[in-house]
Amino acid sequence: MYRNKKTGIIGIIITIIILILVVILSNIDIKNMSYIENAFNSLVMPIQNGLTYLKNKVEGNNSFFDDISNLQKENEELKTKNSQLEQSLRELEILKAENETLKEYVNLKDKYNEYETIPAYVINKDITNYNNTIVINIGEKDGVKPNMTVIADQGLVGHVISTTQTTAKVQTIIDTASSVSATMSTSDEAIIVTGTLEKASTLKATYIPTEAKVLENDKVETSGIGGIYPKGITIGTIKEIVDTKNITDRYAYVETAVDFKKIETVLVIIE
Amino acid sequence: MRGGESLKKFLTIICLILTFFVIYFLQANFFTWFTISGVMPNLFIVLVLFIGLFIGRKLGFVFGLIFGIYLDLMLGKAVGISGIMLGLVGLIGEYLDKNFSKDSRVTIILMVIGSTAFYEIGSYLFQVIRWGALIEILPFLKILALEIIFNIALVIILYPIIQRVGNYVENLFKKKEVLTRYF
Numbered sequence: 119m120y121r122n123k124k125t126g127i128i129g130i131i132i133t134i135i136i137l138i139l140v141v142i143l144s145n146i147d148i149k150n151m152s153y154i155e156n157a158f159n160s161l162v163m164p165i166q167n168g169l170t171y172l173k174n175k176v177e178g179n180n181s182f183f184d185d186i187s188n189l190q191k192e193n194e195e196l197k198t199k200n201s202q203l204e205q206s207l208r209e210l211e212i213l214k215a216e217n218e219t220l221k222e223y224v225n226l227k228d229k230y231n232e233y234e235t236i237p238a239y240v241i242n243k244d245i246t247n248y249n250n251t252i253v254i255n256i257g258e259k260d261g262v263k264p265n266m267t268v269i270a271d272q273g274l275v276g277h278v279i280s281t282t283q284t285t286a287k288v289q290t291i292i293d294t295a296s297s298v299s300a301t302m303s304t305s306d307e308a309i310i311v312t313g314t315l316e317k318a319s320t321l322k323a324t325y326i327p328t329e330a331k332v333l334e335n336d337k338v339e340t341s342g343i344g345g346i347y348p349k350g351i352t353i354g355t356i357k358e359i360v361d362t363k364n365i366t367d368r369y370a371y372v373e374t375a376v377d378f379k380k381i382e383t384v385l386v387i388i389e
Numbered sequence: 390m391r392g393g394e395s396l397k398k399f400l401t402i403i404c405l406i407l408t409f410f411v412i413y414f415l416q417a418n419f420f421t422w423f424t425i426s427g428v429m430p431n432l433f434i435v436l437v438l439f440i441g442l443f444i445g446r447k448l449g450f451v452f453g454l455i456f457g458i459y460l461d462l463m464l465g466k467a468v469g470i471s472g473i474m475l476g477l478v479g480l481i482g483e484y485l486d487k488n489f490s491k492d493s494r495v496t497i498i499l500m501v502i503g504s505t506a507f508y509e510i511g512s513y514l515f516q517v518i519r520w521g522a523l524i525e526i527l528p529f530l531k532i533l534a535l536e537i538i539f540n541i542a543l544v545i546i547l548y549p550i551i552q553r554v555g556n557y558v559e560n561l562f563k564k565k566e567v568l569t570r571y572f
Contacts (some may be wrong), residue, residue, distance in 0.1 A: 129545065130548075133542055133545045133546050134546055136542070137542045140425055140542075141424060142473065144425045144426040144427075145426070145427070159459060242463070245416035245417050245420075245464065246431065246464075246512075247428050247532050247536060248508075248509070248512065248513055248532070249464070249465070249516075251464050251466065253463070287464070293466075294516060294520075294522035294525075295466060295516055295519075295520030297521070309549075312453070312523055313523075314528070315528035315532060316525065322523065344459045
């Protein structure tokens with residue numbers, strides 16, 4: 119009985135460790151490995167510091183410990199100063215964050231000044247792996263209605279699918295059920311971009327006209343066809359073109375201009 | 390005596406509703422960054438399966454339906470599909486309880502695999518049929534596999550709590566009494 123209980127606890131601990139490792143490793147940015155360097159440093163540095171201290175002591179360079187009471191006093195003063203500085207830093211951080219949000223709103227407003235818009239915060243994001251809807255903090259009482267277009271600083275976010283008095287639900291363009299009529303900068307003919315499960319910030323461009331010359335890094339914008347999205351709003355850029363045996367079936371991957379993982383502020387186009 | 394039992398049942402139901410909200414906030418905050426390759430677990434399935442398994446009496450279906458409808462209202466594109474699918478997971482829980490032992494970690498894990506696959510495949514098929522979503526079998530299977538692995542890991546970690554709380558609510562709702570006169 120005791121053994122079983124013990125084995126069970128060990129199993130749980132091992133599972134927790136494995137789960138944390140899997141989560142960390144699966145989300146790792148290979149380019150950013152500086153923390154490994156830090157980890158190695160933290161292993162080596164205490165020994166290195168100890169050896170340096172011993173070396174200094176041997177050389178007679180141990181004058182730090184001559185006046186301990188002075189050092190303690192100095193330490194207390196520094197601690198007080200430090201806490202004051204930390205307080206100021208916190209205040210500055212709050213001001214900085216407020217400033218960033220206001221700047222974002224101003225930038226958004228300037229960029230899309232031809233439309234009448236209302237700014238909003240993203241207050242909730244979808245909690246499943248297959249849908250991509252967001253909830254914003256403005257609703258019917260602010261004049262928001264279904265099918266209104268939602269944009270961010272970088273480009274198109276999606277459209278409103280339902281509203282309450284104080285909130286609105288937005289279907290983003292990366293949702294697998296989303297289809298947007300678009301045009302490429304090299305061709306005036308319409309293509310369809312749809313959300314895909316493959317990558318969070320990638321759309322699939324289909325129905326590419328056979329005569330259209332598709333190039334990587336081509337800009338993709340809304341075509342204005344379909345009745346929801348106005349013409350000329352940036353969707354993203356073409357990242358990869360996939361040629362098939364039948365040219366009518368070829369498709370391309372579009373990287374969205376908006377980073378949906380970090381999206382916090384949006385504008386709803388009222389008119 | 391009976392009044393005390395009803396109060397206990399009422400408090401258990403309140404606790405289950407509170408657990409749902411705890412899971413909701415975990416899914417909306419913690420599991421948006423604590424992911425495996427961007428894939429988050431689905432603890433709602435585990436909760437509803439647990440209710441179906443240990444409480445039964447169609448409560449799994451009712452709770453699944455209500456929780457699902459709430460999720461649809463909060464974030465879904467249409468009201469109903471999560472409700473129906475979670476309700477069915479609750480019913481499956483009750484069916485599994487009648488046919489399999491839930492005293493083993495392995496059977497619980499197999500039940501979680503089955504119900505996660507059932508829920509996600511059903512929801513995805515609805516997405517494809519109702520909203521015309523692209524059929525992407527390989528990416529879907531990849532996400533499903535990671536989600537199942539995540540759910541299994543969490544069930545292994547939470548198994549002692551599931552077992553203890555499960556036995557308590559099972560005794561309370563199902564009244565598994567030993568008929569001594571037959572022995």
